[in-house]
Amino acid sequence: MSKKKRIVIALGGNALGNTLPEQMAAVKITARAIVDLIEEGCEVVVAHGNGPQVGMINNAMLALTHEDEKQPNTPLSVCVAMSQAYIGYDLQNALREELLNRGITDIPVATMITQVRVDENDPAFENPSKPIGRFLTKEQADEMAEKYNYIMKEDAGRGYRRVVASPKPQEIVEIGTIRNMVNAGELVIACGGGGIPVTLQGNHLKGASAVIDKDFASCLMAKNLDADFLIILTAVEKVAVNYGKPDEKWIDHMTVEEAKQYMEEGHFAPGSMLPKVQAAVDFAESKPGRQALITLLEKAKDGINGVTGTRISL
Numbered sequence: 001m002s003k004k005k006r007i008v009i010a011l012g013g014n015a016l017g018n019t020l021p022e023q024m025a026a027v028k029i030t031a032r033a034i035v036d037l038i039e040e041g042c043e044v045v046v047a048h049g050n051g052p053q054v055g056m057i058n059n060a061m062l063a064l065t066h067e068d069e070k071q072p073n074t075p076l077s078v079c080v081a082m083s084q085a086y087i088g089y090d091l092q093n094a095l096r097e098e099l100l101n102r103g104i105t106d107i108p109v110a111t112m113i114t115q116v117r118v119d120e121n122d123p124a125f126e127n128p129s130k131p132i133g134r135f136l137t138k139e140q141a142d143e144m145a146e147k148y149n150y151i152m153k154e155d156a157g158r159g160y161r162r163v164v165a166s167p168k169p170q171e172i173v174e175i176g177t178i179r180n181m182v183n184a185g186e187l188v189i190a191c192g193g194g195g196i197p198v199t200l201q202g203n204h205l206k207g208a209s210a211v212i213d214k215d216f217a218s219c220l221m222a223k224n225l226d227a228d229f230l231i232i233l234t235a236v237e238k239v240a241v242n243y244g245k246p247d248e249k250w251i252d253h254m255t256v257e258e259a260k261q262y263m264e265e266g267h268f269a270p271g272s273m274l275p276k277v278q279a280a281v282d283f284a285e286s287k288p289g290r291q292a293l294i295t296l297l298e299k300a301k302d303g304i305n306g307v308t309g310t311r312i313s314l
């Protein structure tokens with residue numbers, strides 16, 4: 001019997017929705033796409049984003065400090081931990097149910113609360129760039145900036161969002177446990193929201209005020225688990241050059257060299273498609289045979305079978 005393909009999937013915002021009811025509905029569709037891959041004979045590890053959710057949690061915790069003066073503000077690292085549990089809870093239940101509905105009874109599902117070490121001197125701490133929370137109007141954004149000292153930025157023509165520091169992931173603290181679970185045939189959700197950012201202080205792991213990019217954390221996890229594929233599922237079926245322009249061209253396959261050239265030419269928007277292509281390139285060039293795929297959530301199965309999506313390889 002041929003060895004199963006090991007796949008790390010990074011789930012984007014559309015896989016989770018923006019509100020509690022939206023998430024409950026979205027994870028059902030997401031679970032179908034993931035279980036499709038399991039039925040195709042793949043060994044799957046799931047990571048996901050948390051931008052809208054961590055912003056929502058942070059705001060809710062902030063409201064608590066106004067109600068009760070004894071409540072100090074909740075650090076962003078704790079908000080990321082809360083987002084992992086909240087999203088993992090919905091996702092693992094949806095996956096469990098979808099597996100059982102298809103008669104698959106031998107794959108346990110679990111969420112691993114995951115910490116990811118970052119470098120305390122990462123220049124990203126001085127240059128907040130990761131959008132979190134919901135989209136706001138200019139007036140709402142100015143009010144938030146004034147009231148809470150938040151840094152607000154316009155996000156790719158879609159409105160204004162708060163931005164926070166997003167240092168690069170250096171090390172997945174719980175990788176040994178994640179590997180053991182995956183090797184035992186379990187379906188693991190890990191590195192949610194890019195992982196809880198921590199810095200190493202002697203033996204102590206100190207929470208950092210940041211949100212790590214889930215595409216970069218997923219890439220690191222895929223390399224650490226010696227995965228064959230990194231699949232980044234998002235809201236577009238393929239990556240384009242000249243995106244949104246009259247001469248837009250959808251790409252089926254990019255070599256690492258071509259992708260680097262396109263990045264240099266500025267074809268991928270920072271904060272949206274650029275980190276995905278950067279993560280895909282990093283994974284594809286890390287070892288011969290490794291491939292990355294960027295496609296639509298619902299097209300994951302077609303993507304892995306080479307029917308659609310954008311493939312990145314050496």
Ligand SMILES: Nc1ncnc2c1ncn2[C@@H]1O[C@H](COP(=O)(O)OP(=O)(O)O)[C@@H](O)[C@H]1O
Binds near residue numbers: 234238
């Ligand atoms: N060159 C490009 N090709 C395709 N999509 C692009 C490109 N540049 C920017 N995008 C946008 O990037 C989006 C994906 O980024 P984002 O919404 O941040 O992802 P997610 O939340 O799924 O991680 C696409 O839906 C598309 O609107």
Ligand SMILES: NC(=O)OP(=O)(O)O
Binds near residue numbers: 011012049211214215
């Ligand atoms: N942490 C993270 O990258 O979240 P999003 O994918 O929601 O931006």
